[in-house]
Amino acid sequence: MNIVLLGYGKMGKVIEKIALDRGHQIVARIDITNRHEFEALSPSQIDAVIEFSHPSSAFENVKACLNKGVPVVCGTTGWLENKPAVEALAIEKDGAFFWSSNYSIGVNIFFQLNKMLARLMKPQKQYSVSTTEIHHTEKKDSPSGTAITIAEGLIENLEGKSKWINNENPADDEIAIWSAREGKVPGTHIVKYISDIDQIEISHVAHGREGFALGAVIAAEWIVGKKGVFGMSDLLAF
Numbered sequence: 567m568n569i570v571l572l573g574y575g576k577m578g579k580v581i582e583k584i585a586l587d588r589g590h591q592i593v594a595r596i597d598i599t600n601r602h603e604f605e606a607l608s609p610s611q612i613d614a615v616i617e618f619s620h621p622s623s624a625f626e627n628v629k630a631c632l633n634k635g636v637p638v639v640c641g642t643t644g645w646l647e648n649k650p651a652v653e654a655l656a657i658e659k660d661g662a663f664f665w666s667s668n669y670s671i672g673v674n675i676f677f678q679l680n681k682m683l684a685r686l687m688k689p690q691k692q693y694s695v696s697t698t699e700i701h702h703t704e705k706k707d708s709p710s711g712t713a714i715t716i717a718e719g720l721i722e723n724l725e726g727k728s729k730w731i732n733n734e735n736p737a738d739d740e741i742a743i744w745s746a747r748e749g750k751v752p753g754t755h756i757v758k759y760i761s762d763i764d765q766i767e768i769s770h771v772a773h774g775r776e777g778f779a780l781g782a783v784i785a786a787e788w789i790v791g792k793k794g795v796f797g798m799s800d801l802l803a804f
């Protein structure tokens with residue numbers, strides 16, 4: 567497959583290595599300094615774009631891919647408010663758009679576990695729930711996209727929760743997301759239920775970026791020839 571990397575930072579570089587190991591070619595590595603090279607490429611040169619850039623650039627980058635008529639797998643977080651517009655554009659252009667807050671298989675299993683646990687905890691009103699995410703100090707957005715997906719899973723499956731709040735004490739209808747930035751931590755997510763007498767905790771700890779990158783390359787392999795708006799639950803058939 568011919569892949570364009572839109573965003574060539576920490577993730578772009580790990581994705582490149584995994585894509586090459588899986589026998590793909592990297593047609594272009596685009597970051598903020600050589601954006602014009604992407605405009606110059608013709609759709610016939612590209613099987614899929616993998617976009618991991620910056621919260622402020624993902625919206626324009628994904629629109630540029632859909633307008634060019636090439637499938638795009640996007641992992642950038644922190645731009646959720648513009649995602650519905652991109653999804654509408656993908657449908658209008660009969661294109662293909664894939665997004666996940668987290669491409670790791672382990673985290674996607676954790677998302678399901680979180681929802682299952684929430685369903686079990688729903689009648690147990692003596693517990694208060696919260697989620698914590700810990701990432702490296704270079705991370706631009708807070709809370710993490712993954713923590714938002716976890717909070718959405720809790721809101722869907724617990725009673726009386728309608729929104730999340732970041733690094734502030736929650737009201738009764740809010741899920742607290744506690745964010746911390748420490749050293750080079752690749753990504754840790756914890757869901758905790760606390761009562762007066764005990765505590766239940768589930769966690770996912772990434773040991774590196776390889777899991778995110780492998781999932782993104784598998785998504786790019788999967789999206790070729792498809793039309794529509796997709797996420798990891800389509801790929802993993804959850």
Ligand SMILES: NC(=O)C1=CN([C@@H]2O[C@H](COP(=O)(O)OP(=O)(O)OC[C@H]3O[C@@H](n4cnc5c(N)ncnc54)[C@H](OP(=O)(O)O)[C@@H]3O)[C@@H](O)[C@H]2O)C=CC1
Pocket residue numbers: 572573574575576577578596597598599601618619620621623627640641642643644666667668669670707778
């Ligand atoms: N969904 C998932 O599984 C995962 C998602 N992420 C998300 O991916 C994103 C990128 O993470 P990471 O690689 O660690 O970040 P980095 O800051 O290491 O890399 C971002 C890259 O994007 C480039 N960039 C900035 N603006 C543009 C633009 N307009 N066009 C093209 N490239 C641009 C930056 O260039 P320059 O350096 O010149 O500014 C840099 O090379 C974040 O939103 C992060 O949260 C991360 C891991 C997993």
Ligand SMILES: O=C(O)C1=N[C@H](C(=O)O)C[C@H](O)C1
Pocket residue numbers: 643667668701705706709710711712713752753754778
């Ligand atoms: O910025 C990161 O590094 C990560 N971002 C994603 C997120 O915001 O959830 C996924 C992963 O946790 C790493």
